[in-house]
Amino acid sequence: FDVLGERVVQQGGNVHLSAGVRQIVVEEGTATGLEVELPGGEPETQNYDAVIATTPSYVFTRLAPPLPQEYMDKLVNVRYLSAVLVILVLDRPLSSKYWMSIAEPDVPFVAVIEHTNMIDKALYGGRHIVYLSNYPNPASEMYQKSGEALMEEFIPHLRKINPDFDPSWILEYHHHKVDGAQPIIGVNYSESIPSHRTPIKNLYLANTTQIYPEDRGTNYSVRMGRRVAEMLVADSGHPNTDC
Ligand SMILES: Cc1cc2nc3c(=O)[nH]c(=O)nc-3n(C[C@H](O)[C@H](O)[C@H](O)COP(=O)(O)OP(=O)(O)OC[C@H]3O[C@@H](n4cnc5c(N)ncnc54)[C@H](O)[C@@H]3O)c2cc1C
Numbered sequence: 463f464d465v466l467g468e469r470v471v472q473q474g475g476n477v478h479l480s481a482g483v484r485q486i487v488v489e490e491g492t493a494t495g496l497e498v499e500l501p502g503g504e505p506e507t508q509n510y511d512a513v514i515a516t517t518p519s520y521v522f523t524r525l526a527p528p529l530p531q532e533y534m535d536k537l538v539n540v541r542y543l544s545a546v547l548v549i550l551v552l553d554r555p556l557s558s559k560y561w562m563s564i565a566e567p568d569v570p571f572v573a574v575i576e577h578t579n580m581i582d583k584a585l586y587g588g589r590h591i592v593y594l595s596n597y598p599n600p601a602s603e604m605y606q607k608s609g610e611a612l613m614e615e616f617i618p619h620l621r622k623i624n625p626d627f628d629p630s631w632i633l634e635y636h637h638h639k640v641d642g643a644q645p646i647i648g649v650n651y652s653e654s655i656p657s658h659r660t661p662i663k664n665l666y667l668a669n670t671t672q673i674y675p676e677d678r679g680t681n682y683s684v685r686m687g688r689r690v691a692e693m694l695v696a697d698s699g700h701p702n703t704d705c
Pocket of ligand 1: 481482483484517518521595669679681
């Protein structure tokens, strides 16, 4: 992402990190900019020729003005699973495996990914990085749990992977959660996917609910980003230079 950001800047663009979009500004049915809050600043309006929203659908409905019902239904009817993640920093390896998918009902996580069995641990100061995850319903008890409570629940199960494991190996841990981690794909899903061109001119939507039939993943998001950028350039009437 750093390389991508540098390329954007080299080509005359700007990248604003930790900048919150509060609203998409629309005038006479056309998107004209964003109301944004840059770090440490007051909310301000920035003008743009076009806007591509990549937020989850339920965030997009809060940022955009009211949309026609048929399009709105597609945004509000999609349901997501959340993700809870515990990242362990260990002083030694847990196992020799990179990725273990776990389908045991009595184990509270579904994946154990030992990052440093793929990436050189020297990049992490010689420490070992283990990623534990689960994808619960956002309304579930698990999603509400603190990092400390999740550690208590998860850690005893690591002995099933390595019977020698001892909690003293843990140097630190990090807890993250993501509310819109994975759209749930139901029957006839393809009929309810919102189009990238929204009912508002110059406003485009490109998020994980529009990835189908593949499961959502970074590679498909990159593909979608290219498609939507090409769509935007074509709509603008400018010659397509390099996107
Ligand atoms: C737990 C988890 C594990 C995953 N594992 C894998 C994997 O192993 N392999 C793989 O290929 N894919 C994986 N994915 C999927 C991958 O992360 C997504 O497909 C990809 O990140 C989607 O890219 P995106 O740009 O569409 O959305 P995101 O990466 O979600 O980007 C959307 C951005 O919008 C920002 N945003 C939201 N609201 C606002 C606002 N109001 N103002 C400003 N910014 C806002 C968010 O902060 C976020 O940075 C995983 C996803 C999750 C959640």
